[in-house]
Amino acid sequence: MREKILNVLEKNGRISVHDLAILLGEDEIEVANCIGDMERENVICGYHTLINWDATTEEKVTALIEVKVTPQRGMGFDKIAERIYKFSEVHAVYLMSGAFDFTVIIEGKTMRGVAQFVSDKLAPMEEVQSTATHFVLKKYKDHGTILVAESSDERMLITP
């Protein structure tokens, strides 16, 4: 049941427990309990809104930063990651395989703001060997949702 609930919620975080129970053919109370359990266990970590900021007047820049670090003895990468992800500007941190160690995604108001964060906060960290900053120019698709498409139902109104 968990997986089924998550599959629906992942695409529609606003659905009511009542409707969700109907869709899945499950008991409403059981569904509510299951969601509660998953919230407590941090399986469900939050309910966010997917916003296409490009369609608003709000200025936002997103940057993807490749970071190479020296892992600390006994702590591996986790301690360094923590020092990075605790900054509120940091949107996401992933440990990567390959040529660099972390992907850090930063959201800021201006390019200058992001640059400042990299030069003042990230690059000077003792464990950080190097950074490479890439600014996002346009978001086409985010979280599995196409941001640029208009969808319309082109089917005929009545077909056999």
Place this chain on the structure above:
Amino acid sequence: MRNPLSDKVLDIKPSGIRKFFDIVSEMKDAISLGVGEPDFDTPWHIREEGIYSLEKGRTFYTSNAGLKELKVEIARYLKRRCNLDYDYNHEIMVTVGGSEAIDLALWAMLNPGEEVLIPQPSYVSYLPCTQLADGVPVIINLKEENQFRLTKQEFLDHITDKTKVLILPFPNNPTGAVMTRADLEEIAQVIIEKDIFVISDEIYSELTYTGEDHVSIASLPGMFERTVLINGFSKAYAMTGWRLGYACAPRLLLDQMLKIHQFAIMCAPTTSQYAAVEALREGDEDVKQMRESYNQRRRYVVKRLRDMGLECFEPYGAFYVFPSIKGLGMSSEEFANQLLQEEKVAVVPGTAFGDCGEGFLRISYAYSLNELKLALDRIEAFVKRHMPEEKGE
């Protein structure tokens, strides 16, 4: 001037859906639950394969029966999903939608005056195609109390010494009924005893919600040689506009169907055939996801309809719900027309699928949850307004 028209064609009644379509088309901003095709786009990897085939310049005819790769994939698919063994070389042909295959099968099998048993409510083409092929349609009116399945007794009651073919349209459009293995075994027994053949239209075979896989009647003992199995890509892979289906039958039958196809059609669209190869090779996961999505919406629509006081048997296949409106004291057509006028929601009257569809509506749930909600809210308002007061309390 002489009358240029054929009496046979003139005798064929125009589709009941057509009439309603014209009314709906004139209605501005009507919302519709009347569509008989998926709301999903064809999965991108399948479309991409079609585009690629065009880029590569694969713009020629294929062989009459279809691309070898596609026939091989169809044979593999039928083995994997239905445990059927069809020889891709002689027992499978690719057609322009399942509808062409229905037509071909009837042409290939019927002599003038031979009877075709057509269970109704069902898809609109069986009856006129039978008439065009000089067959005599014999309608079996399916009953709600049997969940619109064909029972052995109903079948036996309609058999005469002229009966040649039974059409078996399950999972069913418009009722959503499915036949279980046990149901099919009873039918198969009669078919063999009475020496009849079956055209099994299994276009909705991937869309069943019983938790058990679809059973094809062709897979039952003694039935392979008596069955023309029809399926296609429209419903399972959301590929209606690609116009691609297929027929499988013993060579004796298929050779003759192919002969008609060869003269009338040449071959199914080449681009669509390449896309369909990809669908069968890599599309299982897409089908699974779409099925789950339909199933969720099915539960929602059934619950809403029952909550508003409409009787509604549990449909376990296709993407239609077939509620009864008998409590409202109006005919299906009146209900559909008034609903359209008053609430601007289009549904299809059950009578479009046969006279025994009177008292029912076909509601399609191939729509997003939000659209369904909006439409069902309006239907609910309509039903409340027109439902006669309970007597007594």
